[in-house]
Amino acid sequence: DVKVTQSSRYLVKRTGEKVFLECVQDMDHENMFWYRQDPGLGLRLIYFSYDVKMKEKGDIPEGYSVSREKKERFSLILESASTNQTSMYLCASSPDRGFNQPQHFGDGTRLSIL
């Protein structure tokens, strides 16, 4: 079974802090994704990556950056956290660039910015 692990289930940080959310997958998947999920807005794509050191902006990249130094790990960085970044963050992965493979999700990180 594919396992996508997010480092924290719950996280509380302060405004202005630099925040790191970590995601690791154990199935050698090429593609990794970061989403945020908010009530009434659904899931929105922040960034995704097709390969090591590759990244592409999603629909809402402002205020975020990502890092993919190793194939199994995809980090989301909030450069200077703000209260409007309080949300549920979900990481996902899928194999190769073949487009008919489902995405596999982690359990999410509920981030609160005070």
Place this chain on the structure above:
Amino acid sequence: KQEVTQIPAALSVPEGENLVLNCSFTDSAIYNLQWFRQDPGKGLTSLLLIQSSQREQTSGRLNASLDKSSGRSTLYIAASQPGDSATYLCAVSLYGNNRLAFGKGNQVVVIP
């Protein structure tokens, strides 16, 4: 821009009834359509993936159909059980890349 709609946002059904969940999308140039389940406070679990060339997929009590030309998909859950209570999300894979556009989900409660 691809828009994915799921109506109604929430519904309740008595145990044993068949569940019918609808998903519509505005741009028919999709690569596939995926149905996911999400339990409260958890991530998403993939249920079914229908390729654009397919009409339906089945897994156990679940059946999903796809009518690409009309921009619609339906998820059927036969003989619903309380354990089927969850939010069901529909997502379409945009042609030419791996991005998914999600609907906002149907929150389902199966009443014992």
